[in-house]
Amino acid sequence: MGAEILVVEDNPHSLELMAYLLTANGHHVHGAATGKQALELAGREQIDLVLLDLQLPDLDGYQVMWQLRGLTLPDRVKIVAVTAVAMVGDRERTLAAGFDHYMAKPINPRTFAQEISAWLPAGCH
Incomplete structure (x- = not known):
């Protein structure tokens, strides 16, 4: 069963690429271009x-x-x-602030879906 993934990205090309790769791997994507849209989607x-x-x-x-x-x-x-934002120390600061994981852009289309699958709850692969 595929996962329900919220992708929050203001660059339409990046959002489209991530959505395409995730959908091709059986996931359903909810796209948001702003933080407000993301919060609304996550709430419903x-x-x-x-x-x-x-x-x-x-x-x-x-x-x-x-x-x-x-x-x-x-x-x-x-x-x-x-x-x-991929300077030295950014990964550590991001994780310390409360994010669970960190992925630098540009994403690698060949490995993106595999990397994402490691972060999905059991049964959502």
Whole structure:
């Protein structure tokens, strides 16, 4: 059974690529271009995984992550920072702030779905 994945990405090309790769692997994608859209979707959909850009037009990814944690998302739902912010120490700072995992952009289309599957709850592969 595929997973319900929330992809929060303001770049339409990146969102389209991630959605295509995830859908091709049997997952259902909920796309959001802003933090506000992400919070609305997470509040009404049953989400299994969140892929969250850190630089959004309305809220930064950290604010969105903290608000998502405040919603009724089950503990099993992982929130992954997917970002072009990839300087030395960024991974550690992102994880220390509360993200479950970190993925640097640009994503590798050949390995993306496999990397994501490691973060899905049991039964969602």
